[in-house]
Amino acid sequence: MAKPVILTVDDDPEVLQAVARDLRQQYGGRFRIVRAESGAVALSTVEKLKLRDEPIALFLVDQRMPQMNGVEFLEHALKLFPTTKRALLTAYADTDAAIRAINSTQIDYYLLKPWDPPEERLYPVLDDLLDDWKANFHPPFEGIRVVGSRWSPQSHQVKRFLASNQVPYQWLDLELETEARRLVTYAESDDRQQLPLVLFPDGSQLVQPSNAQLAEKIGLRTHAERPFYDLVIVGGGPAGLAAGVYGASEGLSTVMLERDAPGGQAGSSSRIENYLGFPVGLSGADLARRAVTQARRFGVEILAQEAIGVRVEDPYRIVKLADGSELSCHALMIATGVSYRKLDVPGIDQLNSAGVYYGAAMTEAIACGGEDVYIIGGANSAGQAAMHFSKYARRVVILVRGESLTKSMSQYLIEQIEATENISVCTGCSVIEVKGETHLEAIVIANAETGENNTVPATSLFVFIGASPRTDWLDGVVERDKQGFISTGPDLTRDQPRPKGWTLERNPFLLETNVPGIFAAGDVRQGSVKRVASGVGEGSIAVQFIHQYLSKVL
CATH class of the missing domain: 3.40.50.2300 (Response regulator)
Known part of the structure; x- marks a missing residue:
């Protein structure tokens, strides 16, 4: 201090x-x-x-x-x-x-x-x-302070980015705290359209910063040390981190690109209790932190960057980044995971990150104290979120289209939910409309069993309704199925002897795409098992195929 x-x-x-x-x-x-x-x-x-x-x-x-x-x-x-x-x-x-x-x-x-x-x-x-x-002195919080509004999408994005990258910060809500309003005035940023205001310990400040600006300010690396690598990994979830650890530990010069924060969707999980070797469970953030530390120990460069395109200039694979720069490599691993599918109901778009959140927005948990929280979805991610929010909210309601949770949720989570007094499950229920001007105020729930539509007050709705991959940037290069998942190995040769344009005598390796030297692992891959352990396994296995590929081209 x-x-x-x-x-x-x-x-x-x-x-x-x-x-x-x-x-x-x-x-x-x-x-x-x-x-x-x-x-x-x-x-x-x-x-x-x-x-x-x-x-x-x-x-x-x-x-x-x-x-x-x-x-x-x-x-x-x-x-x-x-x-x-x-x-x-x-x-x-x-x-x-x-x-x-x-x-x-x-x-x-x-x-x-x-x-x-x-x-x-x-x-x-x-x-x-x-x-x-x-x-009588109590030392002040030493770190980043974020001043904004609970209902501001930009404020939510800043909080989410800092939390996902495990950067401590203090949140000051403009609507609730006099201190927040004073700080905004002193910073000469009294326009609510110019929030959030991010204050740093060195006295500097940023207004409505982008992820790239935050990344640079908090010391995340955004530029690669070299133009060429043996292995470029796009995506920092379990699959990407595992590939980085195994690739770098076995001598490959390796760089990993992650546009948000290492850990991926798994990193936002409040509790993972069925991951081998952790009998009492661990949070997604803990798993991500451990994996990042391990990857860096072996020399993996981790860049806060987004890949927006790829091209092939044999023997190189070239990745274009959002800042206009490019990285070349011999082998490319795609492990970008998936994003939660958007809820398509009237009124939803304007309330995104203003009461409606996709995935487990842990940064909003404390703000939900004493309120009713609604969760859409019946898989493990929804169950884990319900257990986490039940510690803060007055009541948590899980809305499930199906007849029960048993088809999509692990039994251990079902038992925990049943034993938690302030969690209830509404089967045959779906949200057909959301209401609110500047933030979520109510939702309309359709009950298939009774045929009734009920409008209930709500300020927090968390959506877990399946996932879609982020693979548009691969258009015209890497083959994908109708949903956008990347086809690899046997899926490429199911209806044809070899993938179109394939020039090698061998068939694609198990996790190799239609382009030799470009691999895919984890949730982004067609037919993958959507579990943390399987993502780690695929990322690890892929490195063995990458070695086999490199042995032929180098």
């Missing part, structure tokens, strides 16, 4: 220099001494310190200053730092004003000029004030 500040204010340069000298001599090792030559300058300094979240331990202020006297300054400054100790420096003629200030601004002490010798007339008083301040 930065040293707490002692701020001294005086319009007389010689007096100000002398005060600062004496303060620095006695307190410079424990406090940062800041001086200002007027009340206006001091207020500007105080606002900047507030934005940086740096504590002020003591105001030592001259009373008799033009434009703004000491008491007037304290009246303004104490709104920003109400627990800061305050002392006035006064001439003998100002003692009456100082005494009145004890009542009006609750100053802690007033000191007469001159204060020589400071060992007798200054330090004992300030020692007492500073000791008292320190005894």
Whole structure:
């Protein structure tokens, strides 16, 4: 933590220099001494310190200053730092004003000029004030602060990006917290259309930052160290991370591209309890953190970048990135996973990330305290989300089209849900409309069993209705099925001896696409098993086929 500040204010340069000298001599090792030559300058300094979240331990202020006297300054400054100790420096003629200030601004002490010798007339008083301040001081949060609105899609995106990349931050809601409104004012960003405001410990700030801007600011790597690699992996979920670990550990120069955050969809899971080797379970974030640490240990470069195209110039595969740069490689692994399918009902589009969320938006869990949460879906991801939100929400309602959860959810989750009092399951239920202007206010639920449509108040709806792959960027190069999943191995030769355009004498390897040297693993692959363990397994196995491919082309 930065040293707490002692701020001294005086319009007389010689007096100000002398005060600062004496303060620095006695307190410079424990406090940062800041001086200002007027009340206006001091207020500007105080606002900047507030934005940086740096504590002020003591105001030592001259009373008799033009434009703004000491008491007037304290009246303004104490709104920003109400627990800061305050002392006035006064001439003998100002003692009456100082005494009145004890009542009006609750100053802690007033000191007469001159204060020589400071060992007798200054330090004992300030020692007492500073000791008292320190005894009641609670260190501020040291990290990134995000000021915004719960119902702002941009605010949600910033929170999600930081949380997914496991960057601690403090959330300040403009609608609920006076502190948030003050910070916005001090940052001269009082327009609600210019939020979220992201404040960094170094005093810098970003307004409505993109993921790329955030990535650069928090120290994520966005540019590759070299133009060419043995292996480029697109996607940082379980399959991509496993491929990175095995590829790099076996000597391949490896880079992984992930546009959001390592961990993929699995990284947002609140609890994974059926992953081998973790009998008490672990969160998706924990799994991602461990895997990222392991990958980096073996030398995998992880870039916060998005792949938007690919082309083949034998023997190279060239990936085009969103920033316009390109990476070349001998072998390309596609492990981009899937995204939750959008709910197609009236009113849904304008409420995305403003009460309607796709996947387990863990960043919104605390905001759901005391509210009713609705979850659409009957698979494991929906069940895990329900268990997590039940810790915060008054009630969690799972809406399932089918007759029960047994067809798509693991038995252990079903048993946990049945044993949780504030979770209920509505079978044969689907959402047919959502309502709200600036944020979700109500949903219309159709019950197939009763034939009734019920409108219920709702502020949080989480959607888990199947998944679709992110593979449009492969158009014209890599073969996919009608849903966009990548065809590999036997699926390519089921109706024909060899894939169209295939020039090698051998058939494609098990996880190889119709383009030699381009592989796919995990949920993005046609026919894959949608489980974390299978993604890890495919990513690991794919590296063996990549070695076999490289042995023939190198």
